[in-house]
Amino acid sequence: MLATPNGINPTMARPADAAWQRSAKLWSTLSEICDLLHIHCAGLALESDSAFQHVQFKSGQRIHTIGQPFDMLYIVNSGFLKTVMIDESGNEQVLSFPMRGDLFGIDGIHNKHYTSEAVALSSCDIILVPFKKFLALGRAHPELETAIYSVMSRELVREQAMVGMLGSLSAEARVARFLVPLSDRFGAMGYSNKEFNLRMTRHEIGSYLGLTLETVSRTFSAFNEIGLIAVDQRAIIINDIGALRTLRRLPPSRARIKQQAQIQAQAAAMTQAAAIAANTQGVR
Amino acid sequence: MLATPNGINPTMARPADAAWQRSAKLWSTLSEICDLLHIHCAGLALESDSAFQHVQFKSGQRIHTIGQPFDMLYIVNSGFLKTVMIDESGNEQVLSFPMRGDLFGIDGIHNKHYTSEAVALSSCDIILVPFKKFLALGRAHPELETAIYSVMSRELVREQAMVGMLGSLSAEARVARFLVPLSDRFGAMGYSNKEFNLRMTRHEIGSYLGLTLETVSRTFSAFNEIGLIAVDQRAIIINDIGALRTLRRLPPSRARIKQQAQIQAQAAAMTQAAAIAANTQGVR
DNA sequence: CGCTACATTGAGTGAGTTCAAAATGCGTGG
């Protein structure tokens, strides 16, 4: 059995009671934010007067919704979320799974309204970053400004990589590559990069990868069978990260070989059957 | 057959003859650039001293390549291009088809190197925008700065919409929705939004949409058959833009009905053949 | 304990791919 990293209990959400508020960290400085975003702000003059508020969300709560007026960016300090688009026929499409250090809400800048919604998948500690304030600080600190652009560019590159993946990779390759950055991120956060728990359902993974939940489940099972991973519900053990990184198509497994043997046996039989049928009926 | 749409010569989009070269505009002012990007810079102090150079490219030439150090953004003044990613196995993946008013090169900001390459699909007039210079101007003009962020955010939203499309729509819906913004753009540029010439190959469209070139070709043919469009090679006439906007799956056409009738007829024949084969061999 | 949400697995189907062939268009050089 896998231990639950950092012991977060994915309980049902409901409005904020005062209990957690007391123990939670309520404000972050600019330099803490830079650390979180992996921005090198060595020469940044510390302005302790400018601080950013934290807000806690419980699993299931929405950080922002589609169409809501934009005025904030959000940075994940802890916890796991999903961002979701809704297409014209009402279907959800998962766009990303933000976690510690990720910035989201950028899509709201353009239209002054968010085009996606962000939902907590676990208890989350989110830093509020008023966009106006951020811009003002950027103007004061050129290296911060370029960092902002850099982060936005990174998101664009990430989306492009996503497009590339959806456009060209098989289901198996998509699932494999879904696990790789997840492992990396867990590792970077100080947890094991071998063993961790998925925070999202098969349905959400499928939506993210452009697959059905059944295909995701089957692919996990297939990886499990060949020993690439060990999977039990949401608990995952990564056995061969290298293989996952480069996988394009699944190598034939025992089951598949057996199946192929069947097919070949059938084919042999069919050859005779077809000949007979053709002689009798002139089909095809 | 199709008359050449609105008199554009399909072979060379905007003529690349010497006359054009001579009359080509070599420099643009900031306010011209704002117009091009659809940025409202009403109160922008005109700085005629800051001008941006134009460069001409011929079909097939690369504006920037993957891995090249980043220092410029690019704005399309005229012509048509594609931007391309190359995955680890060497396959191209088309990411966008920039045209007049589009900004590209943003993906280079993050890593200080471009992660994609841009190739001219026709003769192109491109405005060079040194990133440093752009930033400096943004600092001087707050409304320009927010506009820059807005444009970057727009690109992100566009990529997200692309992800949504690749993740959830059928081949037919993708091809239909590929044509819609193209029509809009041609209309916005003063050309006909009903009749125009595609500037890219079926292969490039397929790569962009996550489909094979054959599927793209077949889908065009199917749309042609139901009268949604008229297509002859790269010449396109849009007959029912509304249907293209909302299309999710193709309604059964005459040909499909015919085909289904055939299948049913075959099925009837097969029943007998199968019965005979089964009696003889016990297949399946 | 039973309810609900989530996950797994099987069987059959179908949309899109792959492989292949033929047609069309276009530039080039004789």
Next chain:
DNA sequence: CCACGCATTTTGAACTCACTCAATGTAGCG
């Protein structure tokens, strides 16, 4: 100007991967 070669497009036929539909299994929670 025509003939040739090459790139692109169209169309057919067969296959296959991922989807759909359905049933069963499992975990968490009131």
